[in-house]
Amino acid sequence: MSDTQSNMLALGTKAPDFSLLNPVTNKVQILESLKGKKGTLVVFMCNHCPFVLHIIDVLEELYEDYKSQGIEFIGINSNDVDRYPADSPEMMVEFVEEKTLKFPYLYDESQDVAKAFDAACTPDFYFFDENLKLIYRGQMDDSRPGNQKEITGEDLVIAFENHLAGQDQEDFQRPSLGCNIKWK
DSSP states (O other), X not given: OOEEEOOOOOTTOBOOOOEEEETTTTEEXXXXXXXXXXXXEEEEOXXXXXXXXXXXXXXXXXXXXXXXXXXXXXXXXXOOTTTOGGGSHHHHHHHHHHHTOOSOEEEOTTSXXXXXXXXXXXXXXXEEEXXXXXXXXXXXXXXXXXXXXXXXXXXXXXXHHHHHTTOOXXXXXXXXXXXXXXXX
């Protein structure tokens, strides 16, 4: 496990388009058909990362809370599965079933999507408005494996609530911290 911070893609950046396999449905899905009416959270994640495992249940709860308000979540796994077979598409299906994830979890085999987003770690969060312009990137909250802080999703909740209320986002956005993406 290597503690890696997110690269903090420039606010206002348009979400890079993508077409990725959803291993659960075995169909290719595109950003345009998955985006939310009010906003879209893209999360680079994987099956084995302790940072992802630490927050995944609360992330799913946040999805349940905000989907009805027009915010869609999309998980993307960009790890090299040759070196990390625990992140293979077959294991992604098992992960979705075990964690009862309801948001799409897509496989970025080429790693081109992670590169387009300038993603660096798992989890790495990008929140886009209804026009797919980046309005928040950074951490979910201050909790990390072993630091004894409660997992609240506070930073994401603030971003969601500010956006839904038509308010400006916080000026200071703290980078996410997690395992580095396993590049080929």
